[in-house]
Amino acid sequence: MRISKRSIDALKKQEADYFVWDEDLPGFGVRVFASGRKSYLVQYRNLRRTRRITLGLHGALTPEDARKLAKAHLGDIAKGGDPAEVRKLDREGMTVAELCDRYLADAELGLVPGKRRMPKKASTLATDRSRIDAHIKPLLGTRLVKEVGRAEVYGFLRDVAAGKARRDRRTKPRGRSIVRGGLPTAGRTLGLLGGIFTYAVRNGIVETNPVRGVPKPASNVRQRRLTSEEYRQLGKMLRKAEADGHNPLAIDIIRVLALTGCRRGEIEKLKWSEVDEGHGCLRLADTKEGRSIRPAGLVVFALLKARKPAKPRGYVFPSSTGDGRFEGLSKVWEKVVKPNLPDVTPHVLRHSFASAANELGYTEATIAAMLGHAAGTTTSRYVHALDGALTAAADRVSLHIDGLLGARTADTQRLSDMFAAWAEATDKWSSAASTV
Numbered sequence: 001m002r003i004s005k006r007s008i009d010a011l012k013k014q015e016a017d018y019f020v021w022d023e024d025l026p027g028f029g030v031r032v033f034a035s036g037r038k039s040y041l042v043q044y045r046n047l048r049r050t051r052r053i054t055l056g057l058h059g060a061l062t063p064e065d066a067r068k069l070a071k072a073h074l075g076d077i078a079k080g081g082d083p084a085e086v087r088k089l090d091r092e093g094m095t096v097a098e099l100c101d102r103y104l105a106d107a108e109l110g111l112v113p114g115k116r117r118m119p120k121k122a123s124t125l126a127t128d129r130s131r132i133d134a135h136i137k138p139l140l141g142t143r144l145v146k147e148v149g150r151a152e153v154y155g156f157l158r159d160v161a162a163g164k165a166r167r168d169r170r171t172k173p174r175g176r177s178i179v180r181g182g183l184p185t186a187g188r189t190l191g192l193l194g195g196i197f198t199y200a201v202r203n204g205i206v207e208t209n210p211v212r213g214v215p216k217p218a219s220n221v222r223q224r225r226l227t228s229e230e231y232r233q234l235g236k237m238l239r240k241a242e243a244d245g246h247n248p249l250a251i252d253i254i255r256v257l258a259l260t261g262c263r264r265g266e267i268e269k270l271k272w273s274e275v276d277e278g279h280g281c282l283r284l285a286d287t288k289e290g291r292s293i294r295p296a297g298l299v300v301f302a303l304l305k306a307r308k309p310a311k312p313r314g315y316v317f318p319s320s321t322g323d324g325r326f327e328g329l330s331k332v333w334e335k336v337v338k339p340n341l342p343d344v345t346p347h348v349l350r351h352s353f354a355s356a357a358n359e360l361g362y363t364e365a366t367i368a369a370m371l372g373h374a375a376g377t378t379t380s381r382y383v384h385a386l387d388g389a390l391t392a393a394a395d396r397v398s399l400h401i402d403g404l405l406g407a408r409t410a411d412t413q414r415l416s417d418m419f420a421a422w423a424e425a426t427d428k429w430s431s432a433a434s435t436v
Helices: 005-009 063-078 083-093 096-108 122-140 150-161 183-202 228-243 248-260 264-268 298-306 329-336 346-359 364-371 377-385 387-405 410-435
Strands: 018-021 028-032 038-046 049-057 167-172 175-179 281-287 290-295
Touching: 028 063, 038 063, 038 083, 049 063, 049 083, 063 083, 096 122, 096 183, 122 150, 122 183, 150 183, 228 248, 228 329, 228 387, 248 264, 248 298, 248 329, 248 346, 248 387, 264 281, 290 364, 290 387, 298 387, 346 364, 346 387, 364 387
Parallel strands: none
Antiparallel strands: 018 028, 028 038, 038 049, 167 175, 281 290
16 A cells, blocks of 8 residues: 555554555565554565664654655665665664764754644743753763663762762853752753653663653652742742832732743743734733733732833743843742742742632632633633633632732732632532533
């Protein structure tokens, strides 16, 4: 048959592996495993021996990409080459550092899928490259890929947690590269290492992933939430920072993070074109989940309106020079927040927003929609059907948090009570509608 997506998808698994060959390109085929997995391959003869070279798994490669690779290999074979032997020698001599370089090169071409099988974002690739350069290459880079087993992975995990690759060096006149390590960093880097070895398996470089089955340590940041008293403490710190003359952009960013539950990068990169006050939401063009609509409360728009220029354009929080965005949050956070709340990060404000919404009685689906989580089709339908309810929920949660951050005025209290009553009425209406 001619190998195409439709013909490959139609192939069913059997009790044993079997092969299907392309009618147009001799030597190009598909192997269907008993497990149901399908991989593209090229088969040829060299010195009276039949040899095969795996091109990649179906899904990781499209039939068209696999056909192009097959033609390239068959062209080399026609000139006397032996790609299976070259790959064998390459695999046996490949180091972890070389594997990382190949992984990054293919990721930049969009051949390493990220979330929802989409190419990885430039920001994600930058983070991957940073973790590879800071931890994976210094600790594992010289090892041969074939020699990395479970014991080496556990050793790597311990070394990152212990900060064995720590460093502090100057990279430019006003920049430094600081690597500390620690348990949270070890968990995140282990996840990346697992992804790199998954890539190696898909490309036939190794047969098994040594990271699979190694438990990733939990990060305390994921469980950390601000208490009501800590919210009040944060509010006092922000007011003192304003009085002391700290950068007002950083202080406003911290407030918006607390009042929306957005990720740090989403607010730092927020543009005026994404602020939709009329519909009570932020229409984020590029997030971790792709395009995302986030309901936002009245207090958020009041904060943004106070600093809105006559002709709003570009970033909401711009750099003091040029057309870029403000990048000084870390310095202000270190001076204002960290001394009194040392284990609190900007991302803790996101978890705390979710916790506050939960304490106010909102469902998991509502909270997921407010945070922009990719929670599947159920949440997507909920967002489109009850966007007014989500806006009211965001209003109520942000009013609650705003009240904790500062002295609550009578107007703010009245608004909070109004939205609480409205939310209660909406819940009763929803229950009655579902019963009908």
